Amino acid sequence: MTLIEKLEKGERLSLEDGLALYDLDFFTLGKFANAKRTVLHGRKAFFNVNRHINPTNICKDVCKFCAFSANRKNPNPYMLSHEEILITLENSCKNGITEAHIVSAHNPEMGLEWYVELFTKIKKQFPSLHVKALTAAEIHFLSQLHNLTWDEVIEKMMASGVDSMPGGGAEIFDEDVRAFICKGKVSSDGWLDIHRKWHQRGKQSNATMLFGHIEKREHRIDHMLRLRALQDETGGFNAFIPLVYQRDNNYLHVENFLSSIEVLKTMAISRLVLDNIPHLKAYWATSTINLALVALEFGADDLDGTIEKESIQSAAGAKSGKGMELKTILDLIRNSGFTPVERDSLYNEINVYM
Ligand code: SF4
Numbered sequence: 001m002t003l004i005e006k007l008e009k010g011e012r013l014s015l016e017d018g019l020a021l022y023d024l025d026f027f028t029l030g031k032f033a034n035a036k037r038t039v040l041h042g043r044k045a046f047f048n049v050n051r052h053i054n055p056t057n058i059c060k061d062v063c064k065f066c067a068f069s070a071n072r073k074n075p076n077p078y079m080l081s082h083e084e085i086l087i088t089l090e091n092s093c094k095n096g097i098t099e100a101h102i103v104s105a106h107n108p109e110m111g112l113e114w115y116v117e118l119f120t121k122i123k124k125q126f127p128s129l130h131v132k133a134l135t136a137a138e139i140h141f142l143s144q145l146h147n148l149t150w151d152e153v154i155e156k157m158m159a160s161g162v163d164s165m166p167g168g169g170a171e172i173f174d175e176d177v178r179a180f181i182c183k184g185k186v187s188s189d190g191w192l193d194i195h196r197k198w199h200q201r202g203k204q205s206n207a208t209m210l211f212g213h214i215e216k217r218e219h220r221i222d223h224m225l226r227l228r229a230l231q232d233e234t235g236g237f238n239a240f241i242p243l244v245y246q247r248d249n250n251y252l253h254v255e256n257f258l259s260s261i262e263v264l265k266t267m268a269i270s271r272l273v274l275d276n277i278p279h280l281k282a283y284w285a286t287s288t289i290n291l292a293l294v295a296l297e298f299g300a301d302d303l304d305g306t307i308e309k310e311s312i313q314s315a316a317g318a319k320s321g322k323g324m325e326l327k328t329i330l331d332l333i334r335n336s337g338f339t340p341v342e343r344d345s346l347y348n349e350i351n352v353y354m
Contacts, residue, residue: 199236
């Protein structure tokens with residue numbers, strides 16, 4: 001069967017197929033990805049009204065691609081207090097946020113109890129706020145810090161009110177690339193196993209992929225296939241989020257920057273290869289909002305959200321530091337020919353803006 005026949009019949013795609021998709025005519029690839037997104041979501045473009053909180057940038061790890069952690073290129077260490085975070089959330093709740101997205105560096109001075117207390121306080125003060133917190137990389141770090149198992153950390157997260165897990169820390173699963181760009185972080189199998197354990201408790205999460213650095217196309221497809229296999233097993237992933245590598249202020253020294261065509265091809269291929277993950281997010285904080293809007297025609301159906309404030313990608317050069325106004329995101333989606341749909345963190349529809 002040819003690749004086109006496989007696409008027409010909706011057959012499951014292999015590593016070789018995924019690679020061959022990069023050589024397909026750009027618009028033919030986009031047409032198939034868009035057909036798949038249309039079957040799943042019509043012309044809806046999802047977003048949520050959320051607030052990103054990054055409690056500290058002091059990190060014991062030294063990922064080469066990272067511009068967020070405090071180091072000699074970014075000599076600006078900080079640690080937020082519970083009170084500061086609660087005040088921030090109080091203001092954000094007045095703006096209508098439904099989600100607090102809490103992701104942090106690996107700071108040995110902010111242990112599991114610090115997070116457990118924070119989540120408990122957030123849930124007490126804002127009971128209806130969805131708490132999306134602690135990546136698999138952070139869970140692994142906290143388990144090592146306290147000599148606990150992943151299960152024990154997960155149990156404490158759940159008991160303190162964490163509703164879902166973000167998809168960060170996946171980077172690229174290929175072990176050689178991973179060893180070069182983020183040696184010391186949770187292993188690929190570990191990342192997958194932590195999400196497996198989370199899903200087995202009936203909880204949901206997302207999955208990211210950092211691309212556009214030293215990885216090759218086959219590493220991206222391999223990454224997708226490992227996620228697809230876990231999703232077959234658990235069904236717990238809501239969204240796949242390809243993150244475009246940002247090149248400022250880090251130690252990776254990547255000379256070649258990805259073309260927009262390569263980014264869009266990768267989005268489209270994700271939509272086709274990941275046939276069992278319902279949503280594909282074009283995270284505008286890393287792709288730019290304009291490219292994210294074009295990605296809606298190449299398989300993506302979600303733009304993340306208003307964010308309000310973002311520290312991780314903007315430290316590396318992304319123009320996302322101040323987030324985006326609700327009206328702006330609505331206008332941009334409408335003007336691109338899609339229907340804006342505000343969603344909650346688990347993709348339940350809150351408001352369809354006709
Ligand atoms: S990516 Fe995360 S774990 Fe790695 S150095 Fe940066 S903050 Fe630390």
